[in-house]
Amino acid sequence: MLPHAEMVHWGFAAGILLVGLCLLCEAIVGPEVWRMRPWRKYLWPGIAFGLGVCLWPVMAFFTNSSIHMYAHGSWAEVLMLAGGAELGLVHGRLKSPLWRLTWPLAFAVTGIAFIVHEQNPWFFARSAFLHHLLGWTFLVGAVIPLALVWRPRSTVLQAGFALTIVAVSVMLFADRDVAPVFGHLSQLAGPQHR
Amino acid sequence: METPIVRHIPATAVTRTTRARVVSLLGPTTVASGLIWGILQPWRLTLLHPRGQGLWWLLIEPPLLVAVAGVIFALVVARPLLTDLEAHDASPR
Numbered sequence: 618m619l620p621h622a623e624m625v626h627w628g629f630a631a632g633i634l635l636v637g638l639c640l641l642c643e644a645i646v647g648p649e650v651w652r653m654r655p656w657r658k659y660l661w662p663g664i665a666f667g668l669g670v671c672l673w674p675v676m677a678f679f680t681n682s683s684i685h686m687y688a689h690g691s692w693a694e695v696l697m698l699a700g701g702a703e704l705g706l707v708h709g710r711l712k713s714p715l716w717r718l719t720w721p722l723a724f725a726v727t728g729i730a731f732i733v734h735e736q737n738p739w740f741f742a743r744s745a746f747l748h749h750l751l752g753w754t755f756l757v758g759a760v761i762p763l764a765l766v767w768r769p770r771s772t773v774l775q776a777g778f779a780l781t782i783v784a785v786s787v788m789l790f791a792d793r794d795v796a797p798v799f800g801h802l803s804q805l806a807g808p809q810h811r
Numbered sequence: 812m813e814t815p816i817v818r819h820i821p822a823t824a825v826t827r828t829t830r831a832r833v834v835s836l837l838g839p840t841t842v843a844s845g846l847i848w849g850i851l852q853p854w855r856l857t858l859l860h861p862r863g864q865g866l867w868w869l870l871i872e873p874p875l876l877v878a879v880a881g882v883i884f885a886l887v888v889a890r891p892l893l894t895d896l897e898a899h900d901a902s903p904r
Contacts, residue, residue: 620867
């Protein structure tokens, strides 16, 4: 008895919202205060890594097609890589700041996967619209974590990174399996529910 | 004549207070967003009409997820962070 795909999106949206709020807090108070308690520095990288792990069952149980399997699998890999690299950096095991390049990589791969695996046009249904929007948000937003590699203490970039994550969460919460978007719903999408 | 009750407040202290206020507002704002969403779209809250709903519809309700995320954030992250921020601001440099 699997949940609907939209419910999986909402579950991930809640986790991503927590990551975004933590990142926003870190941007506001600064890394010095944020890391005053040892557990806190592992919090959002740990959630990100955990979300990557949770994407594997999504890949296994929500494989509508090969392209879905590749998309979910690649998200799981890059999210675990970026979260794991961040965990290594905050713990001190990893030294080179270039490990933070895993975040723009994760954004770019996620964006491409979103766009490629959504084969319907933008106004086919709400889920199609949001998949395109999420894909382009990730692709364009990849510039922010890329800039953070070279300007890691920039409050504006940190806040921009956090707000991008929160925006992704809002988009995922807005997702529905079959629902109109701005009044458009293709007849091929099937009957609308809820 | 001197006015000893008047003293200079450094600009950084004002900034820190603002930071603390923003942090303390993030959780309640998130909770309020979830509650407002639930009020605007009550059919998303299957707890209000649970008869005939499946397990997943009762477990995963988006407005509640937002509110719960806000509560967890406020209690687990924001509250201890505010304590640390105040301690950090109060410590001499």
